Amino acid sequence: MTVITLDGTGLALEARPGESLTETFRRAGLMMRDGCLRGGCGMCRVRVVSGTITLSRTVCEQALPLADRDQGLTLACRAVPTSDVTVAIPPDGKLRCVTPLLTALARHQSSLIGDVMGQPVAIRSGPLPELVPA
Ligand code: FES
Secondary structure (H helix, E strand, C coil), X not given: CEEEEECCCCEEEEECCCCCHHHHHHHCCEECCCCCCCCCCCCCEEEEEECCEEECCCCXXXXXXXXXXXXXXXXXXXXXXXXXXXXXXXXXXXXXXCHHHHHHHHHHHHHHHHHHHCCCEEEECCCCCEEEEC
16 A cells, blocks of 8 residues: 655555545545546546656646646646655645545435435544445
């Protein structure tokens, strides 16, 4: 298992094998600015400060030009760590924790979430509360 450290935040996240940076962030209850999630828009750019990543699939040259790759930039939606990495999210990446929001929504709007998910849901408590089938 690899560790993703978010530069300047003190946060370290464990990545599952083959998981993109974006997938790890989301599993940890973190969201950052993104768009297509397919390597096409470039909105999820982050800088690899240390460590190595690979791109899980090809990405659009306009979303991540070679010159930018040479400067350590990558796309979080396609970048998969191949070692422990430290990444810096630019200020316009707007990294934020959404777990409290999701928990509040689940507590007060669980029937609405259940409607969207097609089944009743409940909250399983823990460091990162999870929605589970009721
Ligand atoms: S979200 Fe569009 S390239 Fe990552």
